[in-house]
Amino acid sequence: MxxxxxxxxxxxxxxxxxxxxxxxxxxxxxxxxxxxxxxxxxxxxxxxxxxxxxxxxxxxxxxxxxxxxxxxxxxxxxxxxxxxxxxxxxxxxxxxKHFHPFFDILENIPEKNSQADANLLWKEFFKSYEELMESLPPKRQIIFRLRYQEDLSTKVISMKLGITRKTVQNQLGKAIETLRVSLLRILTIAIILITTS
Missing domain, CATH: 1.10.1740.10 (RNA polymerase sigma factor, region 2, helix turn helix motif)
Incomplete structure (x- = not known):
């Protein structure tokens, strides 16, 4: 059988x-x-x-x-x-080391939130992220994307773009500050809306 x-x-x-x-x-x-x-x-x-x-x-x-x-x-x-x-x-x-602390607030999102809420939150968050990226000066945006999305070192970026390493670091610092302040505010508001709904 x-x-x-x-x-x-x-x-x-x-x-x-x-x-x-x-x-x-x-x-x-x-x-x-x-x-x-x-x-x-x-x-x-x-x-x-x-x-x-x-x-x-x-x-x-x-x-x-x-x-x-x-x-x-x-x-x-x-x-x-x-x-x-x-x-x-x-x-x-x-x-x-290359990731920045404005994402730490994500740890405070309760697991009890529905996946629909979580997905909506992330969709809006990354939409805002892209809009902020597009609002950066062109060279600053390029430098940021090369560093944090393509994971290139500041030395490689400076060689690739033909600028000094110090210029790369300064531009990254300005980009990070812009994103950190704006995204933290957006994400905080979204979390408050979810956790009080």
């Missing part, structure tokens, strides 16, 4: 897997991990450009899911994973 073939992880309903995980099923947890590992890793790597850091973030997220399986209710797993990856990426970046 032929043995019944086990269903592929991708075909198993998330809510069923989560229910079994809540009951302590390591098999269901492994299936959930297998189903979403590659997607989660790709999302983290896309933001961090570092394979080890991306793996650590995904591992940490799934570890917390297992440890909090009986108390943390997850209704939409892809949406939950998206938010968890984004927040953990921010935490990881905030520990790096």
């Amino acid at each position: 032929l043995a019944m073939r086990q269903p592929e992880p991708l075909t198993i309903d998330d809510s069923l897997l989560l229910e079994k995980v809540k009951d302590g099923s390591t098999h269901a947890f492994n299936l959930l991990f297998e189903k979403y590992w590659e997607k989660a890793y790709s999302a983290a790597y896309k933001r961090l450009k570092n394979g080890e850091d991306a793996k650590d973030i995904v591992q940490e997220i799934f570890t917390k899911i297992w440890l909090n399986r009986q108390t943390h209710m997850i209704e939409n797993f892809p949406a939950y994973l998206h938010v968890a990856i984004r927040n953990n990426v921010i935490k990881s970046l905030s520990k790096q």
Whole structure:
């Protein structure tokens, strides 16, 4: 008699897997991990450009899911994973020297907020970020993007643009101050609106 073939992880309903995980099923947890590992890793790597850091973030997220399986209710797993990856990426970046403290306020966003609220907050935040970036003087904007979005050193930027390293550092300082003050105010208002709604 032929043995019944086990269903592929991708075909198993998330809510069923989560229910079994809540009951302590390591098999269901492994299936959930297998189903979403590659997607989660790709999302983290896309933001961090570092394979080890991306793996650590995904591992940490799934570890917390297992440890909090009986108390943390997850209704939409892809949406939950998206938010968890984004927040953990921010935490990881905030520990790096080239990332700036105006993102620390993100730690104060309560986890109880609905994912719809969180997604709306981030959409508005990054829309405001891009608008502020566009408002910077052209050369200052280029320098900022090269440093913090392409992760080039001030020395490389100075050589690339044919200006002194001191000029690069001065322009970065002015750009950071503009963004820090403006984005912190925008984000604070958004958080107040969410937490009091």
